[in-house]
Amino acid sequence: MKIAYVSYEVSPFAKAGGLADVAGALPKYIKNAGEEIYVIMPFHKNIENNFDISKFEVVKTDLIPNSHTHKSPFSVYKSYLEGSSVVIYFIKTDSLYDSKNIYDEENIFLKTSYFCDSALKTIKECEPDTNVININDWHTSLIPVYLKTHYLQDNILKKIATILTIHNIGYQGLFNPEVLNQAGLPNYLFNINALEYYGKINVLKGGILFSNIINTVSPTYAKEIQSEEYGYGLEGILKVRSEDLFGILNGIDYSIYDPLKDPHIFHPIESYEDKLKNKTSLQEYLGLTKDENITLISFIGRLFEQKGIDLISKIMDLLLLNDIQFVLLGTGDKKYEEYFATLTKLYPKKISINITFDVDLAQKIYAGSDIFLMPSKYEPCGLGQMYSMRYGTVPVVRYTGGLKDTVSEYNSKDKKGTGFGFHEYKEADLLYTLMKAIYFHQKRKDDWTNIFENCMKEDFSYEKTAKKYIELYKIALDKKRGH
Numbered sequence: 001m002k003i004a005y006v007s008y009e010v011s012p013f014a015k016a017g018g019l020a021d022v023a024g025a026l027p028k029y030i031k032n033a034g035e036e037i038y039v040i041m042p043f044h045k046n047i048e049n050n051f052d053i054s055k056f057e058v059v060k061t062d063l064i065p066n067s068h069t070h071k072s073p074f075s076v077y078k079s080y081l082e083g084s085s086v087v088i089y090f091i092k093t094d095s096l097y098d099s100k101n102i103y104d105e106e107n108i109f110l111k112t113s114y115f116c117d118s119a120l121k122t123i124k125e126c127e128p129d130t131n132v133i134n135i136n137d138w139h140t141s142l143i144p145v146y147l148k149t150h151y152l153q154d155n156i157l158k159k160i161a162t163i164l165t166i167h168n169i170g171y172q173g174l175f176n177p178e179v180l181n182q183a184g185l186p187n188y189l190f191n192i193n194a195l196e197y198y199g200k201i202n203v204l205k206g207g208i209l210f211s212n213i214i215n216t217v218s219p220t221y222a223k224e225i226q227s228e229e230y231g232y233g234l235e236g237i238l239k240v241r242s243e244d245l246f247g248i249l250n251g252i253d254y255s256i257y258d259p260l261k262d263p264h265i266f267h268p269i270e271s272y273e274d275k276l277k278n279k280t281s282l283q284e285y286l287g288l289t290k291d292e293n294i295t296l297i298s299f300i301g302r303l304f305e306q307k308g309i310d311l312i313s314k315i316m317d318l319l320l321l322n323d324i325q326f327v328l329l330g331t332g333d334k335k336y337e338e339y340f341a342t343l344t345k346l347y348p349k350k351i352s353i354n355i356t357f358d359v360d361l362a363q364k365i366y367a368g369s370d371i372f373l374m375p376s377k378y379e380p381c382g383l384g385q386m387y388s389m390r391y392g393t394v395p396v397v398r399y400t401g402g403l404k405d406t407v408s409e410y411n412s413k414d415k416k417g418t419g420f421g422f423h424e425y426k427e428a429d430l431l432y433t434l435m436k437a438i439y440f441h442q443k444r445k446d447d448w449t450n451i452f453e454n455c456m457k458e459d460f461s462y463e464k465t466a467k468k469y470i471e472l473y474k475i476a477l478d479k480k481r482g483h
């Protein structure tokens with residue numbers, strides 16, 4: 001079986017969030033499990049700034065997408081995923097993918113739709129024996145739409161099965177109906193049984209209706225998105241497709257996130273003592289009071305309500321009455337960026353607010369914190385809690401989506417469990433749970449080292465995940481062939 005894995009972001013080439021981590025890792029493990037797989041992404045401008053592109057091979061030039069009305073030619077560059085032999089193709093065209101923020105809203109429909117049609121052209125030209133295309137989120141959701149309109153009679157493309165992976169249903173790609181013309185797609189798609197959604201075009205809806213199989217990134221989230229609370233308006237069509245909807249938990253790349261070899265962290269972590277060395281080095285690095293006994297709580301992520309940032313901001317003053325330190329790394333909603341920046345001025349030795357995107361600092365924080373906070377409103381899978389556990393940092397989460405599937409409540413009687421959590425999306429519940437975790441950290445040292453050890457023993461490696469994706473690709477192919 002040969003699979004094309006198509007993503008708008010792939011780590012380390014371009015990363016805005018968790019999708020990049022998955023796209024940069026999962027294909028390697030699928031290949032290790034014996035399948036043929038390659039990746040396609042846009043050639044975002046920042047790739048040129050951060051990588052030596054003279055080492056990339058130019059495999060095609062002057063290609064023009066077949067259906068799209070934007071007829072600028074594109075070239076296909078080829079390289080490999082980090083530390084592997086998995087091929088990655090970059091679609092490079094003049095000036096289209098040159099914004100600093102890859103999801104910059106200006107021309108985003110043009111950029112994503114052009115990418116979808118060009119990806120299909122790339123498959124035809126470079127990998128015509130492809131069997132399955134795994135698309136990801138709304139940015140690549142027009143691929144099955146093109147396949148089921150323009151390419152129904154195409155000898156190569158008509159045989160390919162599609163699977164849509166939903167990493168976040170909160171982002172759907174809503175546009176005015178005129179965009180269909182720009183993409184070169186037929187107007188009849190503006191129809192309630194296709195892409196129409198309350199007078200707009202909903203690109204993710206197209207992905208859901210036109211793909212052979214759909215999956216999301218944890219079993220719990222696969223159930224949740226069929227409800228009004230979590231479906232963001234798409235619960236109805238997801239229920240219609242529930243027989244074809246699966247949930248596969250993401251993994252983390254153990255070859256990169258390795259507490260013994262990670263070059264970003266201060267000290268390799270094997271024991272709790274090593275962990276404390278990382279903690280005091282982090283305190284020093286961030287200009288916080290250096291003290292092993294203070295509970296160091298951290299948050300890394302996009303500063304949006306999905307991540308529970310509103311709950312965190314509501315409890316901050318009460319939380320800071322305790323003997324704790326708070327470290328934040330993230331960018332997002334200006335309202336929260338400003339709120340946290342102001343807080344730094346009030347508690348300079350107790351908090352460190354880093355409004356930036358910094359992969360190196362993220363690793364140091366995962367390794368150096370006592371508690372990692374993830375009180376998400378919804379969380380398709382969540383990678384932060386898994387990275388934390390890998391480095392012996394105890395997660396405090398809201399039990400939703402993938403957080404529910406990966407964190408278990410610590411119980412001091414049987415010494416089992418990896419963290420602490422709450423269910424209702426309420427600031428009082430978050431504060432209570434954090435107080436419990438702080439109590440365990442400061443007063444119950446034996447329990448705390450048990451939790452540390454339980455976290456370090458968890459297995460979130462990608463092998464299991466890759467096997468499940470391969471099963472899903474087979475189901476998609478069977479469906480496509482009408483079995």
Ligand SMILES: Nc1ncnc2c1ncn2[C@@H]1O[C@H](COP(=O)(O)OP(=O)(O)O[C@H]2O[C@H](CO)[C@@H](O)[C@H](O)[C@H]2O)[C@@H](O)[C@H]1O
Pocket residue numbers: 016017018019021022167168217250300301302329330331356357358359362379380381382383384402
């Ligand atoms: N300022 C910053 N500096 C450095 N690194 C930063 C950073 N802000 C975030 N990151 C990194 O970005 C990644 C975020 O991944 P998550 O899975 O936690 O969330 P995200 O919502 O982006 O992903 C979506 O897709 C993933 C993948 O499927 C799902 O796990 C998740 O639930 C879903 O919302 C982590 O690797 C984190 O370290």
